[in-house]
Amino acid sequence: GAGVSQSPSNKVTEKGKDVELRCDPISGHTALYWYRQSLGQGLEFLIYFQGNSAPDKSGLPSDRFSAERTGGSVSTLTIQRTQQEDSAVYLCASSHNSYGVEQYFGPGTRLTVT
Amino acid sequence: AQSVTQLDSQVPVFEEAPVELRCNYSSSVSVYLFWYVQYPNQGLQLLLKYLSGSTLVKGINGFEAEFNKSQTSFHLRKPSVHISDTAEYFCAVTLKGGGNKLTFGTGTQLKVEL
Numbered sequence: 001g002a003g004v005s006q007s008p009s010n011k012v013t014e015k016g017k018d019v020e021l022r023c024d025p026i027s028g029h030t031a032l033y034w035y036r037q038s039l040g041q042g043l044e045f046l047i048y049f050q051g052n053s054a055p056d057k058s059g060l061p062s063d064r065f066s067a068e069r070t071g072g073s074v075s076t077l078t079i080q081r082t083q084q085e086d087s088a089v090y091l092c093a094s095s096h097n098s099y100g101v102e103q104y105f106g107p108g109t110r111l112t113v114t
Numbered sequence: 115a116q117s118v119t120q121l122d123s124q125v126p127v128f129e130e131a132p133v134e135l136r137c138n139y140s141s142s143v144s145v146y147l148f149w150y151v152q153y154p155n156q157g158l159q160l161l162l163k164y165l166s167g168s169t170l171v172k173g174i175n176g177f178e179a180e181f182n183k184s185q186t187s188f189h190l191r192k193p194s195v196h197i198s199d200t201a202e203y204f205c206a207v208t209l210k211g212g213g214n215k216l217t218f219g220t221g222t223q224l225k226v227e228l
Contacts, residue, residue: 093157
């Protein structure tokens with residue numbers, strides 16, 4: 001079946017603008033994750049959704065970052081008032097609801113803030 | 115908090131030679147261990163994982179890893195590499211019973227040369 005998809009694949013935005021990044025997880029996966037990959041910080045966890053539970057937001061770097069997951073499926077990561085340090089590849093992953101299971105990653109959205 | 119160390123940022127190796135990519139972790143509780151591979155401009159793909167049981171884990175593409183609890187290591191090995199193995203490799207952990215968010219190492223760039 002289809003894997004995790006993300007859109008857009010590339011996004012260039014001006015400093016101070018808001019951006020929305022979209023993730024479509026694998027059908028039937030109850031868990032969804034956002035990670036950020038940047039040169040300075042490597043791969044870092046941002047936020048985790050599991051079913052109808054409250055999301056784990058412990059990795060969000062500031063209150064400019066937020067995410068939601070509608071209907072237990074599609075997720076949107078929103079970055080408000082973007083800064084140059086937000087430039088990175090944002091990766092989404094999904095998995096079944098079990099510990100230690102494989103997370104399936106999307107191809108990522110490359111965000112460039114000018 | 116848990117952490118993952120990949121001491122080698124780059125590993126050059128000739129084709130058909132063996133390779134070992136090192137990974138050490140630190141955690142006050144038990145963890146699950148993973149190796150992911152990332153090809154250029156792609157998302158991450160799971161190579162193998164250790165959850166419990168046999169400490170020698172075999173994965174895709176001929177890779178294997180051995181969990182060593184006393185040394186808190188999970189080194190990745192392949193007896194004979196191919197040009198197509200050129201990629202970045204990430205070691206990662208999740209806490210047992212602590213949600214599935216991955217903590218990654220900084221990655222090792224494997225470059226296979228003729």
